[in-house]
Amino acid sequence: MVLEKSYIDNILKKILNTTHLERYDFITEEYKPKETKYEGEKYFVTVKNSVNSDKLSLFIKRALVDSEIRKLLPIREFFINENNFYDQVWPNLEKFQESFGAKILFRKIPRCYLTTSKENAETIVLEKFSRFRANDPTKLFTIAQLLLIFQEYGRFHALSFAYKEKRPEEYQKLVSQIRDNYEYYKDIKMYVEAMNYSHQICLTYLDDKNASDIKLYNKYATNAMQIYVESSKYKGNKSVITHGDGWISNYMFHYDATGKPLDLRFVDFQLARIGTPVYDLSSCLYACSSPEHLSDFNRLLEVYYNSLSQSLTAMDCDPEKIYSFEDLTGDWKTYSKFGFSYAVFAISNYYLVEDESDIDDSLKIWNNNVNKKIIEEQTIDEVNAKSRLTLLLRYMVTNGFL
Helix, strand or coil: CCCCCCHHHHHHHHHCCCCCHHHHEEEEEEECCCCCCCEEEEEEEEECCCCCCEEEEEEEEEECCHHHHHHHHCHHHHHHHHHHHHHHHHHHHHHHHHHCCCCCCCCCCEEEEEECCCCCCCCCEEEECCCCCCCCCCCCCCCCHHHHHHHHHHHHHHHHHHHHHHHHHHHHHHHHCCCHHHHHHCCCCCHHHHHHHHHHHHHHHHHHHHHHHHHHHHCCCCCHHHHHHHHHHCCCCCCCEEEECCCCEEEEECCCCCEEEEEEEEECCCEEECCHHHHHHHHHHHEEHHHHHHHHHHHHHHHHHHHHHHHHHHEEEEHHHHHHHHHHHHHHHHHHHHHHHHHHHHHHHHCCCCCCCCHHHHHHHHHCCCCCCHHHHCCCHHHHHHHHHHHHHHHHHHHCCC
C-alpha cells in the first residue's frame, strides 16, 4: 500500500500549521512487522523542509477501511480508544505529573502529533523514534528488558493511583471515556475459535504424568474464551489505567553499545482500559519471556513495587494505603489467569509456521466461513510451543494461580 499525496498533505497542513507545502518534501515507507496486526496500515514518513533542511520523522497508523474486515473486527473502536488515550488520558496524566515538579518523571509515551476519529479515516500520527527499536519478534525478552519494563510499569501505574487519590472527580471523568475493548473478543468468532483451539492444543501437550494438571486445566481448554473474558473483569477497588496489551512488539528499547537496554517506550494503547496492574505485568511476563524467567518472579515483583512505591511517595501518597505489596500479590493470585490465557493464545500464534497468504483475504475467508477447520489446518512449531506452554502451566498450577 502507498499513502496518497493528498493524505500526507492534509496531515502536514495540520501538524505544521501551514499551507505552504511546496517547501516540504517527504518520503514514505510502509512498516510491516512480522506479527502483522489486522486493524491498520503503518507507515514511516520523513518530512524535510527544503528551505532550512529541518526534518520531521513521523509514524502513521491508519485504520483499514475494507467493509468486510470492519464487520469482522471492531477496528473503529480500537482507534477511538487509542485516540482518546493520546488526546485525553495521557495529556491529563502528564499535566498531573508536572504539578509535582521534578519529583517524578515518567516520559515513556510517544509524542502524538495528530489523531482523527472520522469514520473510515481513523488515523494516529506519532513521533518516529530515532534511538528506539522494537524487539526482534523471534527473540523473547531478556531479564534486563523485563526488569526495565516492570520498573516503568510501576511509574506508569503510580500516576493513575495518585491522580485518583488527589483528584478523584477529575479521574473518574477521565476514565469514563476509556473503553474495554476486550469485551468485543467474546463476540468475534475468529478469536473465540482461535482461543479455544490454543488451549486445546496446550492440553494435548500434557501426558499421564500430569493427570492432576489435566483435571484442573480441562475447564480452560473447554471454555477458554469465557474464562478469558471473565478474568479480564477486575472486581476490586485498586484499579489503574492499564497499557492493555503486553505483547512483545508493544515495547521499544534504546540500547547501549553492548546491547544492554537503557530506556524504553510503551506503544499501542488500543486495548488500554481500567483494571488491576496485574493485567499488564502478567501478560508481559507470561507471553514474552522464556520459562527460565519465571524463577525471577519475586525479583520482578519487588522491582515493580519499589518503583510504584517510590513514585507514589514522591506524589505525597501513602503506598501502603493505596496499593500495598499484599494487594499486589493478592491480585496476582486472582487475576494473573488473564495473563495466562493471553499467553497461551499468544504463544500458540507466535509459533505458527507462517505462510504467504494475504491478510485481507484470510480475514474475508474467516468472515464468510468461520469454523475450527481453518485453525486446525495451521501448523504450529510444536517443539518450542510445547516447551513454553507446559512449563508455564506447571508454574501456574504449582503456585496456585489457576
